[in-house]
Amino acid sequence: MKVGELERFGIPVQITERWKKRQGESLLPIQQKAIRKKLLGQPGGERKQKEQNMIISAPTSSGKSFCAEIAALHALTARRKVVMLFPLKSLAEQTYQLLRETYDSLGIKIIIVTSDHPENDHAFASSDFQIAVCIYEKFDLFLTNSLDRLKTIGLIVVDEIQTIAEPGRGATLERLLTKIKSSVYTPKIVGLSAVIGDDSSSAGKLAEWLNASLVEEQSRPVDLIRGVAAGGLYKFRSFNNGDDGEEPFAVVEAGDDPFNVFAEQLKASDSSTLIFLKSRMETVDAAFRLAASVSWPEAKDALSQLADEEPSFLIRSLRQALGRGVAFHNSDLTPQQRKIIENAFIGKEVKALFSTTTLAMGVNLSADNVYLETVKYSSGRYQSRPSLVPVSRAEFDNMTGRAGRYQTTQKEQIGKAVILAESEFDRDILWQNYIDSYDADRITSVFDSQPFADWLLDMIACGLLKSRDKDAVLKLYGKTLASLTANLSVKEQIEPAFELLESLGFIQTSPEFALTELGRAVSGCGLAVAESAYYTRNLLENFPHSEIGWLTFVLSATGWNLPPSILSRYEQSNNLPLKMFFSQYEYSADELRLLLGEKLSSKPLSYRQSASLKALLLLEAWRSLVPLERLEEQFQMHLGQIRYLGETVAHLLSAVAELAASLDRDTEVKQQLAQIAFSVRFGLPYEFKSIHRYFGAFLNRKDYAALQNAGVFTIEEFCRLDQTELNLFFAGKDKVMNINEKIKQIKEEVHVDPRTNNALMNESGLASMLFAEPEMIEIDGSYDRERYLVKINGFPVRLTGKSFKYFVKLAWSRLNGESGWIYKEEIEHGFNQARYLYRMKGEIGSGLNSNWSIFENNRLGYYRLNAEPSKIKINIENLRNHPDFEIREMVEQKMSEKRVN
Numbered sequence: 001m002k003v004g005e006l007e008r009f010g011i012p013v014q015i016t017e018r019w020k021k022r023q024g025e026s027l028l029p030i031q032q033k034a035i036r037k038k039l040l041g042q043p044g045g046e047r048k049q050k051e052q053n054m055i056i057s058a059p060t061s062s063g064k065s066f067c068a069e070i071a072a073l074h075a076l077t078a079r080r081k082v083v084m085l086f087p088l089k090s091l092a093e094q095t096y097q098l099l100r101e102t103y104d105s106l107g108i109k110i111i112i113v114t115s116d117h118p119e120n121d122h123a124f125a126s127s128d129f130q131i132a133v134c135i136y137e138k139f140d141l142f143l144t145n146s147l148d149r150l151k152t153i154g155l156i157v158v159d160e161i162q163t164i165a166e167p168g169r170g171a172t173l174e175r176l177l178t179k180i181k182s183s184v185y186t187p188k189i190v191g192l193s194a195v196i197g198d199d200s201s202s203a204g205k206l207a208e209w210l211n212a213s214l215v216e217e218q219s220r221p222v223d224l225i226r227g228v229a230a231g232g233l234y235k236f237r238s239f240n241n242g243d244d245g246e247e248p249f250a251v252v253e254a255g256d257d258p259f260n261v262f263a264e265q266l267k268a269s270d271s272s273t274l275i276f277l278k279s280r281m282e283t284v285d286a287a288f289r290l291a292a293s294v295s296w297p298e299a300k301d302a303l304s305q306l307a308d309e310e311p312s313f314l315i316r317s318l319r320q321a322l323g324r325g326v327a328f329h330n331s332d333l334t335p336q337q338r339k340i341i342e343n344a345f346i347g348k349e350v351k352a353l354f355s356t357t358t359l360a361m362g363v364n365l366s367a368d369n370v371y372l373e374t375v376k377y378s379s380g381r382y383q384s385r386p387s388l389v390p391v392s393r394a395e396f397d398n399m400t401g402r403a404g405r406y407q408t409t410q411k412e413q414i415g416k417a418v419i420l421a422e423s424e425f426d427r428d429i430l431w432q433n434y435i436d437s438y439d440a441d442r443i444t445s446v447f448d449s450q451p452f453a454d455w456l457l458d459m460i461a462c463g464l465l466k467s468r469d470k471d472a473v474l475k476l477y478g479k480t481l482a483s484l485t486a487n488l489s490v491k492e493q494i495e496p497a498f499e500l501l502e503s504l505g506f507i508q509t510s511p512e513f514a515l516t517e518l519g520r521a522v523s524g525c526g527l528a529v530a531e532s533a534y535y536t537r538n539l540l541e542n543f544p545h546s547e548i549g550w551l552t553f554v555l556s557a558t559g560w561n562l563p564p565s566i567l568s569r570y571e572q573s574n575n576l577p578l579k580m581f582f583s584q585y586e587y588s589a590d591e592l593r594l595l596l597g598e599k600l601s602s603k604p605l606s607y608r609q610s611a612s613l614k615a616l617l618l619l620e621a622w623r624s625l626v627p628l629e630r631l632e633e634q635f636q637m638h639l640g641q642i643r644y645l646g647e648t649v650a651h652l653l654s655a656v657a658e659l660a661a662s663l664d665r666d667t668e669v670k671q672q673l674a675q676i677a678f679s680v681r682f683g684l685p686y687e688f689k690s691i692h693r694y695f696g697a698f699l700n701r702k703d704y705a706a707l708q709n710a711g712v713f714t715i716e717e718f719c720r721l722d723q724t725e726l727n728l729f730f731a732g733k734d735k736v737m738n739i740n741e742k743i744k745q746i747k748e749e750v751h752v753d754p755r756t757n758n759a760l761m762n763e764s765g766l767a768s769m770l771f772a773e774p775e776m777i778e779i780d781g782s783y784d785r786e787r788y789l790v791k792i793n794g795f796p797v798r799l800t801g802k803s804f805k806y807f808v809k810l811a812w813s814r815l816n817g818e819s820g821w822i823y824k825e826e827i828e829h830g831f832n833q834a835r836y837l838y839r840m841k842g843e844i845g846s847g848l849n850s851n852w853s854i855f856e857n858n859r860l861g862y863y864r865l866n867a868e869p870s871k872i873k874i875n876i877e878n879l880r881n882h883p884d885f886e887i888r889e890m891v892e893q894k895m896s897e898k899r900v901n
């Protein structure tokens, strides 16, 4: 069967032409089988005929992804939408890129929906897409909020469907599929996996559960030999025909360093090699050592793409390795950095890549040879320190499957995968476990890895469960994979779960059975019931007041995942995080109670407490622009892990904001939490929000630090920078050029104030001009609801203590100083004046909705209030009694001067 024949199923010629151009005319065996088994229904068949669900089980690199793509385009021809689900953002990104490259010019609307692309959430929620590429959890939430969104969806692809057996995440995938199965809508479901075995095993069970036909394939388009090496011998077996063989392998003599021997072997070969190692540190070490002993050509493209990273020790090591055609890949790198390395490996710039299992699953990256260790570090279920565990059968299949991948552009070469064993004894055991036994891991439901109450709440929230009726619950449970494969007794769990949800105020039973507003927030925010209960209780009892307080608040829950090995034994046993906290933030010690209980003494804390405290310190430094190299030194963490932590905490903050808003419609808290979330997510002070929005793609934290030094925080100020300043702040011609382009674009979008020739814009980029300068500024200073009163053009604006002090200082020197300028050290002693000034600006700006720029600065550390002295009035009496000593003193001094005169 050829690609052209797909036209008989209604696939337009423009599409088949594109496929031919991209990868040739032929269809791989699994693709032909799937079509014969009616992946696309009958040829020329009624469009509306119900196509069956399908599970496609075929080895790595057999062409499953293209099956999904064909089905997707077919659904589009019937004017149905498609959702493609992945367990990892990297997989989603890769598919998204490929789809965009192939179909963009046809005008097909493809979006990616992950936490990295919040800009697409709206399009997704309003069904404004044709193909959406998405992460399981996100789609699960999406359906919880409204199951009716399935109405226009014709196809749902679930890639790596074996994830359903992974504790925690698997339960979410099962819940999501249960919702689809139980709804009145019938989108076609296509599940893909390389590691679920055949009809007689897990694949059969999954197919039965989803009422799907099963399409299997045993061989790979390109053969792969897999085996174990030790004691100078590599014993292997062919994947496709099962033949065994042997080859000599480098011998480690007594006294030899095994790595050097291995390196000799790599040096001698001309192939591309992927080496899976068990820890991040080992990947860096090994890459470094190999690079020192080879002289392969440098990876030019990768190096130039990494040129503009914020300086860090890790990137320096990576560059050094890349200089010799070697690299490492692990979660200390950011997803973007990893992508650069993957591409360099695919493009053969990098000949040897040392990776942790981050690279195992489904990324379409091919290696001639794969070497691997069969253990990895994994953080246990109890959140303590990570420990070594054997890799699962599925991981083994996925790792080895990176070798011998089918490629149209190159002549086929059999792939080779080698397990590195430490002894001959080991070799035999590993052979038995990974090569000789055919059994795939059995896939069973992990339904019970999630509390029953969470499942129940979700079923109520999405509308599938409308009463407190036990039978209705059991009927829904009957749709789960658990009811088919696991022997759970849920009956006894139903009543206690209802009671729990009711006692927490998440559901109500009278006057009628319903989800409460709080319950809606809980089910919609992506937190577990226990975590939400914890936060809700503390929102009522321990409402934080400062930003550190809020961070402590969210970090003190125990449901979220700490970055693996965030805390060393040394740090824990010496209680370093606590000591560090006291040396820097003693004044906030009260805020720690939630995290540490009353245990503020110096006795060692639990791993979790100490690690969370370290996370707090790290995030504080991260969001106040402490340079990455300093963070690496101080915290022994690299950018990838820091970002991961920042994203996790940003997610918690947003969830807590939802809970807080549903408890009491206090939008101020919501706004405050959104600001902290922004800053921990991107490692930037909130004041940069608008610049980040427009220029985030071009700038790194070092650039923001330069802007901060220069006192440039708003988009208006940014757009006013001249060429000399741009060149001074940002390194690299291309970068300055891109920035210039963007500035030009922004200026075209907004109106220009004819008097000042300044671009005037607010957050949304639109101009709004209520007044450019106020007619009257009254510093009143009366105290109300923890704020101090200022009136601008008669409008009351209430400022927090710090902002008020700053405003008074500015106004005071405008009124009483000669030139009106005030040096930052005179406003307040220390380093963060610019930050607080912009916070003050934010507080005034949000109350006014005007484009008054409030103050100006001369880039040398001087600031001046942007208002004529004649328009400023100060209520001296109120300030004489102000709680801040400096303000009182300033006023008193003036009064006594007056008396003297």
Ligand SMILES: Nc1ncnc2c1ncn2[C@@H]1O[C@H](COP(=O)(O)OP(=O)(O)OP(=O)(O)O)[C@@H](O)[C@H]1O
Pocket: 023, 024, 026, 027, 028, 031, 058, 059, 060, 061, 062, 063, 064, 065, 066, 193, 194, 361, 362, 363, 364, 401, 405, 406, 407, 408
């Ligand atoms: N019909 C085809 N003709 C030529 N090349 C193809 C065809 N189908 C797929 N390929 C290529 O084969 C390679 C492997 O395909 P794909 O990524 O779909 O495998 P997979 O089964 O999803 O593997 P994994 O389990 O590792 O995710 C890709 O490079 C893909 O472009």
Ligand SMILES: [Mg+2]
Pocket: 064, 065, 159, 362
């Ligand atoms: Mg795939």
